[in-house]
Amino acid sequence: MNKFKGLLVAMFVAVLFSGCKKESSNISISMHDESGSAQFSKTLVVYDADKQNSARLFVGSNDSTYLKLWTEQNFELIPVKYGENTKDVLDARFKITNPGTSKAVEAIESSDSQGLQFFTKFEDKSLQDDVEKVVLYEKLPFKEDVEWVYLTHYSKTLLPEDTITCFVYGISPEVYGYYGLEMRASENDNWSTVVSEWKQVEYGKSFVHGLRNAYQMKARKKIYGGSESVIVLFD
Secondary structure (H helix, E strand, C coil): CHHHHHHHHHHHHHHHCCCCCCCCEEEEEEECCCCCCCCEEEEEEEEECCCCCEEEEEEEECCHHHHHHCCHHHEEEEEEECCCCHHHHHHHHHCCCCCCCCECCCCCCCCCCCCEEEEEEEEEEECCCCEEEEEEEECCCCCCCEEEEEEEEECCCCCCCCEEEEEEEECCCCECEEEEEEEECCCCCCCEEEEEEEEEECCCCEEEEEEECCCEEEEEEEEECCCCCEEEEEC
């Protein structure tokens, strides 16, 4: 049954890009899974806007057609220099003069089954000496005829005494995004709620959640119409 569901979602994506009109739908995607258990994969080299910083990015999926939709143009690195505040950097990157009023769109929940899976992982980075880290900005390869896109982001797994932070930022001046956050203390523990789904993320607003002695964190976000309205970063 799960294989059949995955096939249906893959067929939807193929039709979406054929130029034919289609009824709106929801898509559920798993992203940033450190397991890397992808049936199909490739490597992309992605850059920041000034081509000064780059990274080799592993991308994988359980569907080869879907994987082909993601190219270098779907990713951008946003460098954060030593001493800079991540929110200030993102404010500068996504600042819009006189933005309109964002609208809140409420979703009718659909099945939580993961039809599509898409994994990303940095294999290597080439950063300028004054750059502390880069934020990976994803530009989804579909917009039209999509109502809600659900994305699940996983942090890397941590060692005891490590600290992990989840940074959430709203980048859309047109429509709000939403997120929820969970954590687990060990590999064998169940996920427990840190932030209940769905917390609204307004344009230019940010939330920071830090944990110590956690094994892993998982953030789920929902965005309307492929609007790329929320960035999730694990540090």
